[in-house]
Amino acid sequence: MRGTLDQIAAGDVANQYREPRFAELDAQIDGEGAERQREPNVRRKPKRRHSPRLPAAVRKEISQCARQLQQHRKLFTADAKLKDRASRFLRSLLPPKRKRGRPGIDSVTKAIRLRRRFKGQYPGEKPELIWKRIYPETIPN
Secondary structure: OHHHHHHHHHOHHHHHOOOHHHHHHHHHHHHHHHHHHHOOOOOOOOOOOOOOOOOHHHHHHHHHHHHHHHHHHHHHHHOOOHHHHHHHHHHHHOOOOOOOOOOOOHHHHHHHHHHHHHHHHOOOOOHHHHHHHHHHHHOOO
16 A cells, blocks of 8 residues: 555656546656756846835835825826826936036037126127127137
């Protein structure tokens, strides 16, 4: 009787009573398992990298803000994309602010500031005269 229990545990008896048409599938499954054990370089999913946790004070502020937004639950359930728009808006309000467009040219920026200043100092003067004052200060040589 003991030998019979060992056979059941090993799965031999169960395989005896299976239909012969499954024998080929069983052999394929056994072969694939053996190949996987032999291959040391099996591709696995890379482990996820966890970003550093938020500081406790920041987490507390964000959760308070989220609790206040619970008042508008109906709006969020009515519009599936409202949560995404709200998070993008919040992100736009956080520092650092991104400057749009190409970086300015220093001489042009200086000329614009001088033009504003000279227009205030000399309100009745023609634009040509104002630019004649700006040129020597902004254009080298």
